[in-house]
Every structure is written in C-alpha cells, then in structure tokens.
Amino acid sequence: MLKLSLIFTTFCLLFLYHTINVAAQKKEDTLILSGNKPDTSGKNILALDTTVRKKKYNPKVATFRSLVLPGWGQAYNKQYWKIPIVYGALGTTAGVFLYNLKTNNL
Numbered sequence: 001m002l003k004l005s006l007i008f009t010t011f012c013l014l015f016l017y018h019t020i021n022v023a024a025q026k027k028e029d030t031l032i033l034s035g036n037k038p039d040t041s042g043k044n045i046l047a048l049d050t051t052v053r054k055k056k057y058n059p060k061v062a063t064f065r066s067l068v069l070p071g072w073g074q075a076y077n078k079q080y081w082k083i084p085i086v087y088g089a090l091g092t093t094a095g096v097f098l099y100n101l102k103t104n105n106l
Contacts, residue, residue, distance in 0.1 A: 057076060057077050061073075061076060062074075062076050062077055070086050070087070070090060071083040071086045071087060074086065
C-alpha cells in the first residue's frame with residue numbers, strides 16, 4: 001500500500017512539474033504597425049479596439065451566488081451549459097456517498 005501511494009505521489013508531482021511551463025492562449029496585437037495608422041490624437045487608444053467586448057461580470061457576485069445555490073453563478077455569467085455539469089457532479093458524489101453508506105457496514 002505504501003509503494004502504491006509513493007508511485008501515485010511521484011506521478012502527481014511529475015505531472016505538476018511538466019505543466020508549469022504551459023502557456024495560455026496569447027491574443028495577437030490589434031495595432032497596425034505599418035501602412036495607414038489610425039489617428040489617435042485626443043482619443044483613448046483602447047477605444048480603437050475593433051473587437052466586440054462582452055459585459056464584464058463581477059466574480060465576487062458570481063462566487064456568492066454559487067455558494068447560495070450551486071449553478072446560480074454560472075447563470076449570472078450566462079454560461080448555462082455548465083449548470084448540468086455542476087448538478088451531475090453533485091448528484092454523482094451524493095450517489096456514491098449513499099451507496100457506500102448502505103454497503104459498508106463497519
């Protein structure tokens with residue numbers, strides 16, 4: 001049993017070590033460096049960004065709502081597809097817990 005836990009711990013540490021250098025996706029710079037340059041006199045440089053910005057949601061509000069009712073934070077962030085995953089994970093955990101209570105009478 002000790003050998004198995006040592007192998008598992010070693011595997012987890014190696015996995016974490018190799019994932020340290022993984023970089024997230026990088027957004028390309030949107031400024032045009034050559035050719036026709038936009039007129040930035042008197043304007044905010046961030047206002048020239050042509051991408052459509054999503055509404056920023058407050059993470060504290062989403063966290064509080066998820067603590068009150070699981071899935072409510074995802075609904076606040078308009079990520080409705082995550083709600084069945086949350087309840088599926090909670091239901092699976094509860095099912096395994098109840099199954100173990102019934103079958104393991106110590």
